[in-house]
Amino acid sequence: MASITHSTQLILPSLLASDWSKVGSEVQRAEAAGAQWLHLDVMDGAFVDNISFGPQMVQTVRKCSSSLYLDVHLMIHRADHYLERFLKAGADNITIHVEANYDSSVTETLRRIRAAGKHAGLALHPDTPFEAAIPYAHEIDLLLIMTVVPGFGGQPFMEKETMPKLAAARDYRSQHSLNYHLEVDGGIYTHTAPIARKHGANLFVCGTSFFGQPNAAEAMKQLAASVA
Ligand code: DX5
Ligand code: ZN
Numbered sequence: 001m002a003s004i005t006h007s008t009q010l011i012l013p014s015l016l017a018s019d020w021s022k023v024g025s026e027v028q029r030a031e032a033a034g035a036q037w038l039h040l041d042v043m044d045g046a047f048v049d050n051i052s053f054g055p056q057m058v059q060t061v062r063k064c065s066s067s068l069y070l071d072v073h074l075m076i077h078r079a080d081h082y083l084e085r086f087l088k089a090g091a092d093n094i095t096i097h098v099e100a101n102y103d104s105s106v107t108e109t110l111r112r113i114r115a116a117g118k119h120a121g122l123a124l125h126p127d128t129p130f131e132a133a134i135p136y137a138h139e140i141d142l143l144l145i146m147t148v149v150p151g152f153g154g155q156p157f158m159e160k161e162t163m164p165k166l167a168a169a170r171d172y173r174s175q176h177s178l179n180y181h182l183e184v185d186g187g188i189y190t191h192t193a194p195i196a197r198k199h200g201a202n203l204f205v206c207g208t209s210f211f212g213q214p215n216a217a218e219a220m221k222q223l224a225a226s227v228a
Pocket of ligand 1: 015017
């Protein structure tokens with residue numbers, strides 16, 4: 001997946017925490033700091049209690065960088081209805097939530113993402129057990145274990161609720177010879193990322209801990225070192 005396997009650790013800056021008044025330079029700041037992937041949070045005000053942005057922002061970011069891998073996290077109902085727009089906008093991976101509503105189904109939506117030549121991710125809310133992902137384990141390139149209740153940046157890492165689930169997802173992967181990446185999202189800092197790493201995560205979404213820092217290169221260096 002974007003030429004990396006789940007044994008590669010990556011720090012993914014989350015655009016949600018950037019300064020949207022200068023989004024182009026924020027994207028460049030992430031890239032210059034060494035980011036290879038950028039995380040984009042799409043919220044619909046229905047599946048989660050917040051509204052962020054849609055396909056047009058994904059397209060804007062794609063215009064700012066042709067090389068960044070765009071990891072689009074859809075916190076929306078009816079992701080299947082909106083899918084083509086996000087694909088066309090330039091998403092490389094599209095992650096959908098198992099708890100959301102679909103016109104078709106979770107399986108159908110994941111298959112359509114892959115049929116378009118993109119990577120498909122499945123996300124689990126902190127309250128959702130790992131078992132909910134099992135029917136889709138062969139259909140995904142990435143499993144996102146939410147480490148906060150989705151909807152807002154800047155919330156504390158839910159260690160007790162989510163780390164056993166992450167370890168279960170890692171163990172299931174090796175028992176079934178699967179290859180999905182394990183991503184964590186929410187409250188990831190230099191002190192929490194190593195905990196998630198220990199339980200199997202290899203993709204670390206960092207909003208506040210990256211874009212909230214004045215020196216992006218230094219933030220990236222320290223976050224990367226914390227999971228090396
Ligand atoms: C939360 C989003 C996250 C958010 C993380 O619903 O999915 O990607 O940007 O922000 P921090 O890193 O500040 O917790
Ligand atoms: Zn996210």
